[in-house]
Amino acid sequence: MKKIFFASVICISITSCGGDKKTTESKNVVNMNPQFDSYKINFIEQLWKIYPGWASSQGYHKYDSILVVPNEASRSKELNFAKANLDSLKTFDINGLSDNNKTDYYMIENQLKSAEWAINEQKSFEWNPSEYNVSGAFAEILNGNYDSLDVRLRNFYLKMANIPAYYEAAKKNIKNPTLEHTQLAIEQNLGGISVFETDLHEALNKVKFGEHEKQSIEATAKQAVIAIKGFTDWLKKTDNKTPRSFRLGKELYSKKFEFDIQSGYTVDQIYEKAITHKKELHENMFVLADKLWTKYMNSASKPTDSLQLIRQVIDKISLNHVKPEEFQTTIEKQMPVLIDFIKQKKLIYIDPSKPLVVRKEPEYMAGVAGASISAPGPYDKNGNTYYNVGSLAGWDKEKAESYLREYNHYILQILNIHEAIPGHYTQLVYSNQSPSLIKSLFGNNAMIEGWAVYTERMMLENGYGNNEDEMWLMYYKWNLRSTCNTILDYSVHTKNMSKEDAMNLLMNEAFQQKTEAEGKWRRVSVTQVQLCCYFTGYTEIYDFREEFKKQEGDKFNLKQFHEKFLSYGSGPVKYIKELMVADTKQFSK
Ligand code: ZN
Ligand code: ZN
Secondary structure, three states, rough: OOOOOOOOOOOOOOOOOOOOOOOOOOOOOOOOHHHHHHHHHHHHHHHHHOOOHHHHHHOOOOOOOOOOOOOOOHHHHHHHEEEEEEEHHOOOHHHHOOHHHHHHHHHHHHHHHHHHHHHHOOOOOHHHHHHOOOOHHHHHHHHHHOOOOOHHHHHHHHOOOOHHHHHEEEHHHHHOHHHHHHHHHHHHHHHHHOOOOOOOHEEEEEOOHHHHHHHHHHHHHHHHHHHHHHHHHHHHHOOOOOOOOOOOHHHHHHHHHHHHHHHOOOHHHHHHHHHHHHHHHHHHHHHHHHHHHHHHHOOOOOOOOHHHHHHHHHHHOOOOOOHHHHHHHHHHHHHHHHHHHHHHOOOOOOOOOOEEEEEEEEEHHHHOOOOEEEEEOHHHOOOOOOEEEEEOOOOOOHHHHHHHOOOOHHHHHHHHHHHOOOOHHHHHHHHHOOOOOHHHHHHOOEEEHHHHHHHHHHHHHHOOOOOOHHHHHHHHHHHHHHHHHHHHHHHHHHHHOOHHHHHHHHHHHOOOOHHHHHHHHEEEEEEEEHHHHHHHHHHHHHHHHHHHHHHHHHHHHHHHHHHHHHHHOOOHHHHHHHHHHHHHHHHHH
């Protein structure tokens, strides 16, 4: 379940943005949309000057040759930019903006305040050495297909010039780093060196540059490698007697949750909801596993521990899975089945003119099995949307078997719902219909992931999988994962949860394998809040739907609810909710 990048048509014309149809009713309110639309264009142009690396990653390549040195000067530039734009925002009367622009306004504001907070309060540039790593951005230039290799290599060359200064600034910034992020920085920086050695060399062999130019490029690359190794050596030998804890602490954590998730709930409310939800899932699972016991375990005696009982039944059901060589074709065959089901049950309109292209996972993604959506970035209008499906070819038998048990007959269908239809892919098609560059760039991850997680339950509630007990049991197990991710993240960062307790939660209460649980522990020790976005977004959408259903009574229509909800684009759920309730009231008047 990886973050996906959203395609959107860039809307440069000042007057004709699709989402601006609705103007305000009140005569006292001035229509601010034309001014705000031109403000946004200007804002993004300035944004890319401050963050050229971010621009490149979004497909805006004007500043590809620039590497920002992360020093005091660049941080004050960032702060000045934030302050100036927060001031500009104040000049707009929010009541004079369309729905589309209102959410854009809030999202820009959040982005700027979050940048200020990161520099002034969070200060991870001091304690997280893994923030310093140039190889990813350089690899993207080499792998990109947006321009000729000649052009890309020359930008690569110019951008390399600042690498030594970049790492010198990094060393000056770092104070009492956490051990976990220090270790990660060493691994990732050393791992990235191949970009400047092997990958660059191979690329140079493909172009017809003069000998002199090639030599200058190779020489600059050598300096880059020396700088990277110098940084990792420095990290290894720097005396760090009082390392900072990787646990963020309650105060910073709550604030980061506010900025990153932009939820209508506080982080404490979400944690309480996750705890309650886990309990309900266990109760539901026990009922099903108990009922299925004889079917799968024959006359074996039931364990007295209910979690043990559930685990044994789950392990048996997991044996029902496809053969490794059928993994891709099975996924492909499920797409039309999902579409037919959605049509027949009238769950949401799916535009047949924008089919999802299922493809074998491309070379550079190999190793990350499973399935993911690749959508073109906001500046790449004509790109296709792909469903990348990993192949298990070449995997050893044991690894493939364990993987296929995890993505068994039932979970594989839930994965397709999540990633493709009506999950990520369907949401993407809708979000492209209300184009907003702001929403594409600052897209709210909790809304995006929350929608995908919401659709899993929604499909089952409408009878997908014929209400089979096995399907529901496996769904609950899958849903436990995102629920426990939230409990884990919150507990580790704000309640000092030990690794032992974390492993117990993941393995005994969420039925995960040891390798999966170990990986999750590693992830929670180098990230914060990110693991909460699935459950938070799901909870907000589900709760909102239930509220809305109550409010609408007999008039409630699930298909209309879904279509309307997605029509606002990838903004935070709390704003979509506000706008949708207001629009519905207006409509029924
Ligand atoms: Zn996802
Ligand atoms: Zn098997």
